[in-house]
Amino acid sequence: MSSFIVDRITADGTSLECDVRPSADLERFVTGDPFRIDYDRSIEDVPEGILAIPVLANVCPVAWANGADVYVDEVDAAFARALEDVKASLLSMYDFLEGGTLYARRTIDPEMSSQPGASAGEAAGGSTSDPKSALLFTGGVDSTCSYVRHREERPTLVSVRGWTITPDPSDDEKWNDLRARVSSFADERDLETAFIESNVLSALDHPMLLAHYKRHVDGAWYSSVGHGLGLLGLCAPMAYVRGVDDLLVAATHWDGIDLEWGSRPDIDDHVRWTGTRCHHDAYDLTRQERLDLIADYVGTSTPELELQTCNVRMDGNCGECEKCYRTAVGLRLAGLEPTAHGYPFADGDYDEIRAALDSGEWVLGQDERHMWGDIRDRVRETEPSSENEAAFFEWLVEADLDELVADSRPPLSHRLFRAGARNAPTRVYNGVYPALKAAKIGADRVRSRR
Template sequence: MTAITIDRLTVDDTTLECDVRTSPELERFFTNQPFRTDYDVSIEDVPDGILVIPVLAQVCPVAWANGADVYVDEVDATFARALEDVQETLCGMYDFLEGGTLYARRTIDPEPEAGGESGLLFTGGVDSTCSYVRHREESPTLVSIRGWTITPDSADDEDWRHLTDRVSGFAAERGLETAFVESNMLSFLDHPMLLAHYKRHVDGAWYSSVGHGLGLLGLCAPMAYARGMDDLYVAATHWEGIDLEWGSRPDIDDNVRWTGTQCHHDSYELTRQERLDAIADYVESDAPGLDLQTCNVRMDGNCGRCEKCYRTAVGLRLSGLEPSEHGYPFSDRDYERIRAALEGGEWVLGQDERYMWEDIRGRARETNPTSPAERAFFEWLEEADLEDLVSESGPPLTHRLLRAGARNAPNSVYNALYPAWTTAKAGLRLVRSDR
């Protein structure tokens, strides 16, 4: 029987830890680390059925990919039903997911204390900033998570400090609370091995394409319960009309819930350009000095030269803002640079980037260019075959060969080669999110 068992759940003030046992055929998808998450609020009084949600949110998609069942002593009954709904969505989206059953010795329906609070997953990017603008009357707690794009490794300490400083500053200026969560959810899972096995089925990486909606929201459950959060928002990456296989969508995130908290996939009805419009209105009325942070390269500002920086800068221009006043070094000379990079396949692009450049192209048709350089770029973009530009980009051949080798290796061979595989994993970690 293929199975995953959640063992030894322990809490020490703000730290949650537990062990996971698997049947032999699933061992390659897990490292030898216990699952661990650190919060900045005590979770001592949170029921075990809520405390188990973070680890279930990480392991259940792995179980579903292998037709495995999951065993746990106690689980919140509301979350157990949520998992059934999320499983139905994911299995309907991906043919390679087989599904599985959660078995619990006990289900609980705890009585949370009076809530009234809300939370928002926040990085300071376009999507999460737009969600803040839309829900600012609620004064949501800004929730930032370390463990996905910023890993728990000491090498990422400086990036995490930059993010927490930026979010804390944003919150302080607006009288908001913050919540910082640190987890080893992707080093507890063997993410490179998941990527090796399933990259051929998905557009991005395992976590971005399959796991991050359920995973990130579920990670917040003990904190949300302890803080009395009735609502927890996660900003949409895509929008209505984009039918992409992606791990965070309304039919995933809106189904995630546990006793006391309902999660929400926010701003799905707005395109990325319309979200920038909402931010532009907020800049004009309340925040003339607002900076955004979307860079794929740096966390201490925007490099101004990666695809996401350029895409955001062009979008800001189209929304009537000057990029250089909001965190992006940008001038008319950069339009030719963007065109050359897109035509030359310099950036690894997916279908979501294609839709985002199409969104920009649609807005450009309605906008009068401000310079000859801008006019020339928009005329080129109008005629560009964006599908072809996406197909010309892709990961290096060496990465594809590494994935194939790891996917087909027996466990004994894989375990012997694991140090070399993890050395290469930085090049295999493909993450795309503007949140």
């Protein structure tokens, strides 16, 4: 029977560690490294049922992709019910997911007696008092918009290392840059911060997950399937310690875009555990409308606000990647000068954008297709301010965005490598894993940094 066993959960000071033991048929999806998560406050007093949440939130989707069950000694009852709801959403979204059951020896709910031996999905959740909010935050368009919307609540700003910034020492500088930037943003507004570091995507064999499932999704494993539940779940011990009752995650997409994506209202709004509920925020605003809201905030409160959205750097924006160019154009359409908010940009760059989109230089998905479509809708209502801008606007209005997406694909060598890894015996795959990792085929660099 296919299964994962979550075992030996320990909390030592600020560090959480546990083992995940797969059945033989699932060994290729884990590396054998213990799951580790580091927080910036002690978690030694956090109940085991809450401590189990970070690993369950990341392992369960892998189990559901293989029709496998997951076993754990203890789990918070509210989170057990949340997993059932999230599983239903993901199974309705993806045909390749098969489902599975979480079994716990004990489901813990302060308002209910324990239920030894029960299927964990049969329990219900609890609540807490003394409300406090927190927001997953990087300083990008989406999370900054959510901060502006909820600034009266004074949310704790939460940043996570383990996805777009890996735990590898080569990413130390990026993590330090993000921490410094978020801390500065928080200090200027007298907000608290929380920083979380995890090896979740190296404890899970993410290159193998990508090799197996990339053909089923538009993005990659974590962006398309796991990151809403996974990132929120990593926050559970932090939220328990800090008394956070409302945990916000900023929307990437918006109402009317029905894309298969790992963070959506029908996923994130289900996630909960005793004392905390999670919410998918600003789904009612398009990306351009979020920039409009930020522009209003800049005009009334923070004229020197800088955004950070770059897919290449964390110490500023490169100004040359697709995300930087797209954000710079959006800022102009919102009435802001990109150079004043972190983006080197000049009129001549419109020619660079058109050339890159026309040539398929950028690997685009349906995600970006809708982002550029949103820009195009605003372009139709905007008077260009220069000849270059007018020429670009005219081209964009007539461009076939579906064709631009279809013409951009990962290199054939990457697709062949994934197919080979997918079909190789585990022993053979383990031999080529270092090369696979070095080629960054497994890197899930999300295209929409929050």
